[in-house]
């Protein structure tokens with residue numbers, strides 16, 4: 001049978017499929033189930049920067065609503081001590097997971113600034129996390145900012161985190177950037193061990209009867225695969241760090257496509273919500289059977305075979321308008 005073992009951020013994974021950060025990776029039971037289902041690693045549900053800031057502010061009673069970047073954070077908890085408790089639980093979860101399972105455990109933080117919270121990251125490392133994924137989200141919606149100002153956040157975070165931890169750090173980013181290829185390329189030259197393409201944002205919708213903005217489509221659909229597939233293919237082999245694919249991977253075929261595009265690892269969340277954690281086993285089996293059918297012995301042999309750098313017509317990944325595609329559809 002083909003060998004699925006994969007090197008990702010210096011860690012040895014039994015295969016490239018990773019359970020992405022979500023509500024499904026928030027307990028020891030979940031992690032044990034994911035290990036049984038066959039995934040190569042688990043990214044824990046994220047802590048939010050604001051939760052960490054609360055923990056760091058010892059005199060909790062002094063915290064006011066204004067201290068929060070997003071006031072709704074305050075509504076999320078009954079009181080600040082719940083937050084403190086939650087951080088302790090997170091560290092305990094990492095420790096217990098490390099004692100119980102043998103797959104790597106990747107801690108995760110959602111961050112919007114480079115301030116204060118990086119000090120806390122070392123406690124995740126001390127608790128035993130094998131790596132840290134930083135979900136860095138910044139919607140460039142403020143038109144008074146220059147692209148440079150919006151991008152500065154990413155590099156400020158690298159600067160702030162690099163002395164705090166020595167475990168590998170993964171940056172999970174969104175696709176909004178004035179020059180995405182340049183941003184990914186420049187980030188890859190920093191201490192970042194991998195970049196995850198892409199985080200999937202909360203998507204707004206409008207309730208036309210009640211005139212309210214709602215959250216829509218919490219789960220992705222298979223139609224969303226091409227966005228991450230395109231950018232993995234364009235950047236693979238041209239960056240100085242690993243790449244993980246995320247968004248729209250709903251079956252074994254999509255997993256194979258991301259590896260062919262050049263992903264070092266592939267993260268999945270929505271498909272596990274829809275089909276259950278055990279679905280990972282089917283995805284891995286599909287990969288194994290496909291490798292066997294096409295005579296690939298190792299993941300390295302097929303990774304990047306269809307990336308921008310390895311195909312005869314790389315422009316296929318850059319083409320955004322094409323007449324032939326629509327010909328005959330009118």
Ligand SMILES: Cc1cc2nc3c(=O)[nH]c(=O)nc-3n(C[C@H](O)[C@H](O)[C@H](O)COP(=O)(O)O)c2cc1C
Nearest residue numbers: 020021022023046135200220246247248268269270
């Ligand atoms: C219910 C839910 C909760 C999520 N929570 C987190 C989170 O805490 N941190 C994070 O980085 N991503 C989170 N994600 C995003 C996923 O990790 C993933 O990047 C995204 O869903 C796209 O992958 P998919 O198409 O496989 O779902 C969440 C996704 C879902 C569906």
